Amino acid sequence: MTVPDVMMLFVTVLGGTAALLVVTSRNVVHSALYLVVALLAVAGAFLTLGAEFVAWAQVLVYVGAVVVLLLFGLMLTRAPIGPMAQGNELGRALPLAVSIALFAVLVTLIFQSFSGTTISLTHVSPAALGEVLYVAFALPFMALGLLLTLALIGAVVIARREEGEGPLPEPDEEPSDAAALREPTPSDVSTVPGRPAPSGEREVSA
Amino acid sequence: MTWEESAITLTVLLPLLGAVAVALVPKRNEDYAKTLALLISIGGFALSLAILVGYDWGARGLQYQLNVGWIEAAGINYHVAIDGISLPLFVLSYLLTMLCAIYSFHHIEEPGRPRAFLSLMLLLQTGMAGCFIAFDLVLFFVFWELVLVPMYFMIGIWGGPNRQYAAIKFFLYTLLGSVFMLVAFLAIYFTAPERTFDIVALQQFGAAGEFAAGFQRWAFLGIFLGLAIKVPMWPFHTWLPDAHTEAPTVGSVLLAGILLKMGTYGFVRIALPVLPDAAVEYAPLIGILAVIAIIYGALCCLAQSDLKRLIAFSSVGHMGFVMLGIATLTPIGINAAIFGMVAHGVITGMLFFLSGTIKDRYHTRTIAELGGGMLKTTPRLGFLLGLTAIASLGLPGLAGFWGEILALLAAFNPAPELVEAGWLTLFRVLMVFGAIGTVLTAGYFLWMMQRVLMGEPPQRWVDAKPQDVGSIEWGAWAPLVVLTVALGPLPFLITAVTDADVNAIMTAFGG
């Protein structure tokens, strides 16, 4: 067990528990914070694998920007700060089964095909990475930039509020059309499938 | 492109272009659509007559042939031609469309909209005519499907009270059949020694016995289902009465006049020559179903209260005779079938025209409500109905007789291969039942004539004084009446054309 193995083991354990907590914690903000820990563990993993630049990029992008964005999301959607009621039991059985099965399959596959292969942990300097990035992958890199700007503009357009809209509906009172949405289930077989158009300004096509 | 080659394509494309032209007629003067449609249909009929005249009657094999690559990659080519078997039906389809164009000057059912109606009719004509000249399986299938769409809209929009039901039933039922047929076509394409959809080539493979017996059985079953639903043969007939009861008059005339014949034509052109061994295996089954159709159709006619539905069921009976002719796999049988197709087209087309006019004059088709005495209230209409009904029940000397008697003749001694397979007694029993069928047919037609034509007319109609046959109607019906009366004493008008080619095709069965 060399030093990197120990490092990797530690990072795995840390990352695993953090991820578990993200997924199961009662408190919304706690899971955001646990997410930070998990992503840091991932950065640690990169370091052990010698991808130094990727590790720091990971820290910078995910831990810095994404988690903050998620926190903003939580804040803006007025997610209940305190511990909230957990969903129904059925809601957890299927996902649990699926994820465990997924993990089992992945692990067996990994051990089947990759056991015994060793990787050389040569340290890759950011300079070498940069050199490759701007020569071989120049075009994809530029495309990536374009994609990011587009995503940015898109997000702004979606999230912007039109002038004419009324005030933000209070979370507790039931919006008028929400009731309309819970029409009876499609008991009448013969009509064409689709919902009767709800009242209010939006036309929901079948 | 000499006239020889381009003739058929021109004749088939004319109605298509006509349909587009009629549809583009401006809304303001909608009635111009009627005259335009009439001119186009007359033009189409004239072209088909030109082909008829130019056709070398005695000769055997394909004429006016044009074989041009269409989708080379898949071996599909635009192979159109005409021979003795498809010529009569080809010309009949143009005749009937022209007559329908004349008839629809005054008779378009209530949503009116002549532009839409007439363009659909011309589109239908392209599909029908195309089906009889296609010598490539895919081309045949394209025209086969093309026919469904206009007929669906004709029944669905201009039809009777529950037209939706009838239109959907007709469309889906035939489509279901054609799916099996398509699968069979593809199966044939892939198993043929040399990958082609060309019917002539496939016929040569069939004759040379290239297809294995087991394969032939399944391929024939697929094609049989597709065609049997269209004919319609006995268990698959339930769409026909509904479609006819709801269809507009012109729709019914074309549906009964030509569309049913595409099924039987398919048997003669594709099923029998390409898969001869399977044809021998299926022949007894087809024979039995045909005779059941004859007896069953006649019995159901006895139970009908609606005149048009009665005529629809009579079509089931007549097509039974046609299929009996085909089931015998003998040249006489096939000649009987083709003659029966044309005669049925003429007679039943006329019957549907008459029932349309009766509906128009008496506003009802229920026999009880008509109450009889039509010979007194509208004598000419009554006389025509009487004459056509008697022709339909197979009176010799009129068109309906030859189709039946020749089918019975063929059924008495079927093809040698069927005899070897030991089906001789079965076919003779079928022949006797067919003969009994003619009595039942006579029964329900005479009973209908008694209840509709004879007896004292109810006072209601005497007061209403419905108007007798008008000049437009005479124009639309005169050719049909002349044909009904002429085909009786002069059957050679059709058999002379079909005989050479039928003998050629039927050699595969030791005919």
Add this chain to the structure above:
Amino acid sequence: MSGAAWLVPVLPAASALVIMALGRKMPGGGAEIGILSLVVSFLLAVGVAIEVFGANVGATTAGEGTAFVHTAAFQLAPIGEGAAIDAGIRVDGLTAMMFLLVTFVSLMVHIYSLGYMHGEERFTWYYAVLSLFTAAMLLLSIADNLMLLLIGWELVGVCSFLLIGFWWESKHNSDAAIKAFLTTKSGDVGLMVGVVALFGQFRTFNIADIFAMVDEGVQAGGAPLSEGLLSFALIALILGVVGKSAQFPLHTWLPDAMAGPTPVSALIHAATMVTAGVFLVARLYPLYSATPAAQATLAVIGAITLLAAGLLALVQEDIKKVLAYSTVSQLGYMVAALGFSYTAGIFHLFTHGFFKALLFLGAGSIIHAAHSNNMRDMGGLAKVMPRTFGTFLVGTLALMAVPPLAGFWSKDEILVEAAAAGGYTGSLVLVLGAIGGLITVFYMTRLLYLVFAGEFRGHGHPHESPPSMTVPLLALAVPSALIGLANLPVAAFQPYAFSAWTMHSLEYWQTHPIEFNLPVAAVAVALAAAGFVAGRALYRSQPLDADDPMRKLGPATRVLEERYFLDHLWTDLITRYIVRDTAGPVAVAVNDRFIDRIVYWVGAGTGRFGQRLYDIFDQKGIDGALHAVATGTWWTTARVRLAQSGNVQLYAGAMLAGVVVLAVVFAAG
């Protein structure tokens, strides 16, 4: 002349079309075209007859040569495999005879109808269909191949339908017309099967070729002639004969067919149409004489029919019904005769045609005068209608087979041939024929007295019919009386006699001579006399008053009769007790309640069966199955749809589960 024979059927056909086209505008309503064309046809027929008979007589007197046959044909249409349908004519003795009979009787009916149908609303249509009918009958008699014969046969059937249902306003008439057409059409099934079978066997419709093949004992393609198939075909044809010539059991339509105008009954149901069946057998006689099984069937059916119909005629009150049943009985004679001898059968057909037409036209004139069909409203007409009475008497005597007249020579000939043939069927026909003769005389005497003797019981006062009606009666009376002599069974006269005229082959004529058989003739005449005496006794002194005791036997009337005629015990015993009081009513009971009911039940039964079949099997059964498929698909889609619950995570979960499963499969695979 025989070359122009094809004109004989074509002329009436053309006249029918002309009448239909412009009859209404003609002064005589189209009748004159009909009559004119028939006169020409008749003259042509006589010309043809002279030539044909002359040739035949030449052959018989010279003792060698062949029977005259002239055929000419052209191909109508190829029907595949080299076979073809051709239209051709075959003129021989039989055709010439039928030409004479049909054109003459039809001409008489045409003239007669001028008076009878005067003032009819559809007068022109009547003459058009009458001409068409005559044309069809002539086509039938001249056809040289089976297909053309079948066409003529069915056209005759349709014309009879149109004529019987001439007054289609009343449902009774159209019912009778449909009954007639459908019964004959079901007989025609047999005809079709027969024709198809013969074609199947000989691959040709041409009658001459079939005769040649049968003589050589060979079938199509040289195969040896199969007796079984040939007798099957011929017996099938007999079914057609039974239908068309109203033999037992398919005879029920003929009495109902009296619903048509009387001249129609005279033409169709006496002289021409009903004899079509007999003509068919005569036309194919060489085939029949080659198959004993077919001949035996003919004899048996004929015998049964002649007796059954005779009995039924006994108790009819409608004068036309009596004559109708009498026709059925006489047809029975002809069919039975054809069981043994060609000449006897067709000679009786020939003579019967004339005197039965005369009787029907006479009856028409009586009905015209008495304004009723029922014999109750008649009586005492002899004085009032001398010419009708005179001609009617001639016709009746001929029918009764009273010696000098036609009926005697033809009916007697049948009994002689039956006796000569001997054997089981021969004796059956002889015995039944003799009894039949007695019954015939009995009911005709009854008719004579009821109509002509005593006082007029009806209302109004009858008067003689106009000359246009009585002239044809006189014209028909002449042949009814004299035509019998055409076939005098004297050996010296035979080569010039009727049998020579219409022989179909010289050998047959030579091997089957017509002789006179005294004992048989004597028995027949004796029976006839007995029948006449009994009939006269019963009806002379006491013509049918209002409540004829025919059915209910009031004790008073029978006591009266017994005292007067003790010495006629034998005639009373046989004729009255057995024949009139038991056999007659029983026959009617059997006929009306049994046979007629069957025919009705078959008709109505198929109607009801069709109704049930349609409602239950077609609509619910097959259509139901179709709908089941449709509703089935709706049902399944409704279930599957529920899976789309809208819960996004459920979808994601399902997808991931899918991925896992696929991974396992591929990993394992």
Add this chain to the structure above:
Amino acid sequence: MEAVYPLTFAALLFSIGAYGLLSRRNAVLVLMSLELMLAAVTINLVTFGAIAGDGLLTGQVFALFVMAIGAAEIGVGIAIILLIYRNRASVNIDDADLMRY
């Protein structure tokens, strides 16, 4: 070092992320679990890059690309969630079942 270790770690992260994705009621938390899964993917990329050990460092380059796209995706995700929130006033996954039949 054995290649198996980082790969197992990635598998672990991926499965836990999947669980979170399926069970969480709140849309934002779903996004978080999504992030975990993305992180797992990047580990895989880097590990496979290391296994291949080619000069082009494709593993790491692609890890970077994935990160960039992940970020863009999270941005748009949050924007959509805000939009749903504005219309439905709740981000609970069960309410947004407009696709229900």
